[in-house]
Amino acid sequence: MAEADATWAGKTLFGTFYPKGYVIAVVEDGAAADPIVDAVRAAGFGGEDVRVWSGEEVLATHDRFVKERNPLQRIGGVFPSEEAAILQEYLESARAGNRFLTIHAPGHADAARVAAVLADQPIAVARHYGDRTITDLD
Numbered sequence: 001m002a003e004a005d006a007t008w009a010g011k012t013l014f015g016t017f018y019p020k021g022y023v024i025a026v027v028e029d030g031a032a033a034d035p036i037v038d039a040v041r042a043a044g045f046g047g048e049d050v051r052v053w054s055g056e057e058v059l060a061t062h063d064r065f066v067k068e069r070n071p072l073q074r075i076g077g078v079f080p081s082e083e084a085a086i087l088q089e090y091l092e093s094a095r096a097g098n099r100f101l102t103i104h105a106p107g108h109a110d111a112a113r114v115a116a117v118l119a120d121q122p123i124a125v126a127r128h129y130g131d132r133t134i135t136d137l138d
Contacts, residue, residue: 017065017087018129021106023114023137025126026090027099036121040103043117049104055094062091082134086127098124111135 027033033052040050053061094100101123105111111128115137118126126137 017062017090018083019102020129020131021104023101023103023105023111023118023126023128024090025101025103025118025137026093026124027101027122028093028096028124029122030097030099032122033099033101036101036118036123039117039121040101040114043113045103045105045110045114051102053100053102055097055099058090058094058100062087062094086134089125093124111137 025036027036037050037052090100103114105114105128108130111130114128115126118137123138128135128137
């Protein structure tokens with residue numbers, strides 16, 4: 001995996017996965033991922049803004065992240081939180097072989113555009129990570 005593709009992967013909040021400014025969408029039907037990407041790109045998100053991840057890639061990225069956390073991040077990651085619960089959901093989805101889309105949507109207007117596109121798509125879950133809140137888009 002190229003380093004540019006993983007720019008969101010190391011994003012944390014108090015030692016827990018928190019990719020601020022991104023939408024994370026889970027796609028259970030792997031064949032549906034490419035048409036969803038095409039729809040998102042048609043809405044104006046291009047280049048490195050959109051990426052599809054296999055479950056294996058998500059698990060490998062998570063394993064690398066866990067190994068590379070500093071002591072403060074490790075301490076922060078042990079406390080129960082909404083972010084930690086969502087991460088566990090993502091890891092279970094990855095183990096089940098689902099695919100993931102990461103879409104760089106830094107602002108509310110960007111997230112709304114993504115939500116409008118995803119509304120008609122076969123996704124299991126989609127969330128936008130804002131400045132201080134995680135918003136379900138489905």
